[in-house]
Amino acid sequence: MRRAERTRFIITFLSPALLLYTVFVIYPLGQSLYISLFNWRGVSKRRSFIWLENFQKVLHDEVFWKSLKNNLWILLIGGFLVMAIGLALAQSLQRRTRGGNFVQNIMLFPQIMSLVVVAVVWQFVLNPSIGLVNSGLALLGLKNLQHAWLGEVTTALPSVIGVYIWCGVGFFALLFSAGLQNIDKELKEASQLDGASGSQQFTRITWPLLWPIRKVATIYTVINGIQVFALVYLMTRGGPDHGTDTLLSYLYFHGFENYQFGYATAIAVLTFLLTTFVSLSILLIYRKSPMESAR
Amino acid sequence: MKLLLGLAALTAMGSCLVGCGDKGSQSNGESGGSEKPLTGDAKELKGNVEVAAFKGGYGIDFYEAAAKEFQTKHPGVTMNVWGNPRIWEQLRPRFVKGDVPDLAFPGWLMDHWALAEEGQLMTLDSALDSMAEDGKTRWRDTFDPRILKLGQLNGKQYVLPYYVMAYGWWYDPGVFAKNGWLPPKSYTELLDLCAKISSKGIAPITFQGQYPYYMVNGMLLPWCYSAGGAQAVKDAQNMEVGAWKSPGMLKAASMIAELNDKGFFQKGAVAMNHTDSQQEFLQGRAAMIPCGTWLYSEMLNVMPKGAKMEFFLPPVVADGAGDPTAMMIGIEPWMVPTDAKNPDAGIAFFKFMTSVENAKKFVEQKGTLMSIKDSEPANLPEVLKKPAEAYKASADLYSNEFRAWYPDFEKELESALTALLNKQLSAQQFCDRVELAAEEKVRKNDSVKKHKVS
Incomplete structure (x- = not known):
């Protein structure tokens, strides 16, 4: 009887969350998979079932692979730098100074700003004619370094990655700050007494103890890197010559501009599978705490 | 989570498909309207x-x-x-x-x-x-x-x-009068004028680089029409084999490449969106811009004091096969x-x-x-006088129809045009790439419904 009561209790408390999850996550996912099997323009109920043809076409689509490559650049370069700079900032902010407090206060600004605002502001900054970057270079007598930052294939993606880092670094600094503050001060003090240098303290104490934060940060970075859309769409619309197209901007093009809804949904499903695969791989890599293995 | 929301947006319409009493045909809907x-x-x-x-x-x-x-x-x-x-x-x-x-x-x-x-x-x-x-x-x-x-x-x-939108080029008559310049009628005149404008430290032409279709409608197609005649543009729209690398199209692409090589396009315009480049024109940093007749109403609120704009048809190729009065329009x-x-x-x-x-x-x-x-009122707005004259005098009105028919092809055309402007492609390579896109994205693509310009 008590067991039955307990089951009922669990079901009662789980069901609202489960229901919401089913309606807003499981059902759309299932339906996306279903739509991706159709040739459907998304303007009427007319469509034809084509099995996996959309997937076959996507996998042979050069722009899809180019977009994926761009995502990986954003993820690897942008993701690595955003975490590295975030951690460095967090570490330097551990000592309370007036400058440090100021940085701490302003570093979250980009994070709380709407991405639309961020994109528009940076479009102005990078404007080839009146932008701060080119004007600054001209002032420094470096006119030969001026570029049409968002219009040239060689500079567009690095520019987008730069803005991506600018946006994200505050959040990661905050995340790592919280992690650093959780590390027992006595450990550091003890290591200092034992004669550990600053870098030894970081590699032997701080880095291993930041493991749970690093795990969260990595998953967050990966998911963010794969899902870049608004920044790209607003700043470059995927151009020049697909130079900044990402999986989601390419998906948007096919779904909402090219009127190939089935095809767009196939891209969405593949992106979902990729995100799931990468996230699970990270969980696998991080499955064992280094502290556990040290014991 | 963003991805899940994206998926949800994509499937919101799918909900209608499967949830609203689906009477949809399982066929591929190839019948007419x-x-x-x-x-x-x-x-x-x-x-x-x-x-x-x-x-x-x-x-x-x-x-x-x-x-x-x-x-x-x-x-x-x-x-x-x-x-x-x-x-x-x-x-x-x-x-x-x-x-x-x-x-x-x-x-x-x-x-x-x-x-x-x-x-x-x-x-x-x-x-x-x-x-x-x-x-x-x-x-x-x-x-x-x-x-x-x-x-x-x-x-x-x-x-x-x-309403009807007419595509052409714009200049500031005040600036032109002050410098003794005249809007060019032919491509040769354009080259001469660009050299004069450049020497004054002004960029001769700016363009909406992030939206290359402005250049497709303002230069590529009009020059293809001018050089190769109406049929060259019609064949290109109808995706006839070889039409995107026809002599007329190649000439048009070469003209764009030549202006680019000579430095007559505003530096950095390839990165500008429509409002950026139109603002450059209105601020007097660029002398001419290709755009439709909506330009005035679009920029009215941000027009600097004293700035003016006047329309002219894209300069034509002297001795070209196309009618010089032909005008591109859109609805x-x-x-x-x-x-x-x-x-x-x-x-x-x-x-x-x-x-x-x-x-x-x-x-x-x-x-x-x-x-x-x-429908032309007695008090026609000043800015509309020239487009109205050109519209009336035009022996042939034509429209870019393939943009609506084949968006995927149009995107590839625009990407190739950007690559041409970034000097990654020559005019010939541009034509080859677009011809290949016509083959792969339209002619060989069974899921795309084919259209013909009548």
Whole structure:
């Protein structure tokens, strides 16, 4: 009887969350998979079932692979730098100074700003004619370094990655700050007494103890890197010559501009599978705490 | 989470597909449009009329005011006019569900040909054969037939034009007069002029680099027309084999490459969006810009004091095969959905809006050309005088139709054009790449419905 009561209790408390999850996550996912099997323009109920043809076409689509490559650049370069700079900032902010407090206060600004605002502001900054970057270079007598930052294939993606880092670094600094503050001060003090240098303290104490934060940060970075859309769409619309197209901007093009809804949904499903695969791989890599293995 | 939300957005329309009593055909829907005709002869109009209109540069205030007048004239109807700048996004799921407005102007990103092909639009020929608002003329005869035909598919009228956009180039007559420059008529004159402008430290030409279709419509196609004649552009639109690397197209691409190589395009324009580059032109940092006739109303609020703009046709190739008066135009069409609940009243309202009197008012208020004959008011806005002259004098009006037919091809064309401007492709390589795109994205692609320019 008590067991039955307990089951009922669990079901009662789980069901609202489960229901919401089913309606807003499981059902759309299932339906996306279903739509991706159709040739459907998304303007009427007319469509034809084509099995996996959309997937076959996507996998042979050069722009899809180019977009994926761009995502990986954003993820690897942008993701690595955003975490590295975030951690460095967090570490330097551990000592309370007036400058440090100021940085701490302003570093979250980009994070709380709407991405639309961020994109528009940076479009102005990078404007080839009146932008701060080119004007600054001209002032420094470096006119030969001026570029049409968002219009040239060689500079567009690095520019987008730069803005991506600018946006994200505050959040990661905050995340790592919280992690650093959780590390027992006595450990550091003890290591200092034992004669550990600053870098030894970081590699032997701080880095291993930041493991749970690093795990969260990595998953967050990966998911963010794969899902870049608004920044790209607003700043470059995927151009020049697909130079900044990402999986989601390419998906948007096919779904909402090219009127190939089935095809767009196939891209969405593949992106979902990729995100799931990468996230699970990270969980696998991080499955064992280094502290556990040290014991 | 963003991805899940994205998936949810994509599947929101899918919900309609599977959830709203799916009567959808499992076939690939290759048949033509709806055969449901609209007579437009209803004597007594009544009921609610929903008009969904794209809120672009011309706003929707004119339509709202017209709806009020229409309601006064027909007390039995209740008009509901609404709109926003991305209205197609709201209308698409409604088309899928069958819950549609009675009259729609869904804007430039709605694939109206897909709607027609999938039976979502009423045929409007019988309505066009009914009497116009004045009760004396056949409604069809009140339209410029050259514009009306842009709304036809397989010989049937599915969509109707209202205002007409003309594509050309713009310059500031004040700046030109001060320097003793004249708008160039031929490409040779253009090269000479560009050299003179450059020597004054001004960029001769700027362009909307992030939206390369401005250059497709303002340079590539007009120069292909000029060099290769009307047939060269027609063949390109019809995706005939080899048309995108025809001598006319190659010449047009070479002209763009030459201007680029000579440094006559504003430095950095390839990264500019439409407002950035148009602002550069208005600020006097660039002397000319290709754009449609909406330029004035689009930039009116940010025009510097003293700035002026005047229209001229793209300079032509001397001794080219094309008629030098030919003009590229475009429409943003209106339509009556098949599932409309009150289509007679919807089309009656559009008929009311297309009366010569209302069309004249639209020209006066919005400063655009119209598809309605004799709609030029006595006090034509200054900025519209030159486009109106060119429009009247034009021996041939043509339109970029493949952009709406084959968006995937258009995207590849635009990407290739950007690569040409970034000097990653030569003119020949540009043509080869676009020809390949025509083959792969259109000719060989079975899921794309093929069209022909009539």
